[in-house]
Amino acid sequence: MLSSDFANLASEAQRMLDFGADWLHMDIMALCPKSYNWCSSYRESKKTHSVMLQILAYLDCHLMVTNPLDYVEPLGKAGASGFTFHVEVSKVMPIVDFVDNWQELVEKIKSKGMKPGVALKPGTPIEEVYPLLEGHNPVEMVLVMTVEPGFGGQKFMLETMDKVRALRKKYPSLDIEVDGGLGPSTIDAAASAGANCIVAGSSMFGAPEPAQVIKLLRKSVEEAQQ
Numbered sequence: 470m471l472s473s474d475f476a477n478l479a480s481e482a483q484r485m486l487d488f489g490a491d492w493l494h495m496d497i498m499a500l501c502p503k504s505y506n507w508c509s510s511y512r513e514s515k516k517t518h519s520v521m522l523q524i525l526a527y528l529d530c531h532l533m534v535t536n537p538l539d540y541v542e543p544l545g546k547a548g549a550s551g552f553t554f555h556v557e558v559s560k561v562m563p564i565v566d567f568v569d570n571w572q573e574l575v576e577k578i579k580s581k582g583m584k585p586g587v588a589l590k591p592g593t594p595i596e597e598v599y600p601l602l603e604g605h606n607p608v609e610m611v612l613v614m615t616v617e618p619g620f621g622g623q624k625f626m627l628e629t630m631d632k633v634r635a636l637r638k639k640y641p642s643l644d645i646e647v648d649g650g651l652g653p654s655t656i657d658a659a660a661s662a663g664a665n666c667i668v669a670g671s672s673m674f675g676a677p678e679p680a681q682v683i684k685l686l687r688k689s690v691e692e693a694q695q
C-alpha cells in the first residue's frame with residue numbers, strides 16, 4: 470500500500486483486492502509511528518461498505534521499527550492480521566537476552582490474534598532467523614527483504630535469493646515472503662528459489678492492468694511449487 474494514493478486508501482485497497490490480491494501489505498516505519506492508523510482507518514471505512522470485506526481482507530503489517538513490542542496492542546486493536554518485526558531489532562534494542570524477549574513478543578502477537586513473522590534486511594545472514602523458527606513459540610513467516618527497507622520502487626537484489634533457497638530447503642512448508650522490487654521481470658527468480666508470498670508495490674500500482682500482473686505472479690509461484 471506504500472505505492473498507493475494515500476488520499477484514497479480505501480478505494481485503492483478495494484481496487485487491488487478486486488484485481489485478485491490475497492493480502493494488503495502495510496509498511497509501518499519508525500519515523501511514522503502512527504502509520505498503524507492506516508489499518509483502523511481502513512477497517513472503519515469498510516464498515517460502511519461491506520462487513521464481509523472487513524473480515525476477509527488480510528492486513529499484512531511489516532514493522533520497520535526498533536520497538537515492535539510497543540506496537541502489538543495498537544496494531545491488534547487496529548485490525549492487523551499479520552505482525553512481522555525485524556530481526557535486526559536485537560542489535561539496536563537495549564536488550565540483554567533477545568531470545569527471551571522475542572519469545573515474549575511472539576506470544577503477545579499471537580494473543581492479539583495476529584500471525585507472527587520475522588523480517589531481515591538484505592545484509593543480514595539467514596542464520597539469524599533460525600532460532601526464531603525453533604522452540605515452543607516459533608514465528609510463522611519469514612520476510613526476506615529484497616531491497617533495503619525505506620521506500621518502494623527500488624531494484625530487486627538477486628543475491629538475496631540464496632537466503633530464500635536455504636530457508637526453503639530447511640523449512641519446506643514455511644511461509645516465505647519476499648518484499649521489494651517484485652514484478653513480472655523478477656518473479657521467476659523469487660518463485661524458483663522458494664518464495665510463496667509476494668509483495669508487489671510499484672509493479673502493481675504502476676501497471677495499466679494490475680489483474681494481469683497478479684495472474685502472472687501467481688502462476689509463477691504455482692508452477693514453481695509444482
Ligand SMILES: O=C(CO)[C@@H](O)[C@H](O)COP(=O)(O)O
Nearest residue numbers: 618619621622649650670671
Ligand atoms: O518494505 C518495503 C520497503 O521498505 C516494501 O514493502 C516496498 O514498499 C515494496 O515496494 P516495491 O519495491 O514493490 O515498489
Ligand SMILES: [Fe+2]
Nearest residue numbers: 496531648668
Ligand atoms: Fe514491506
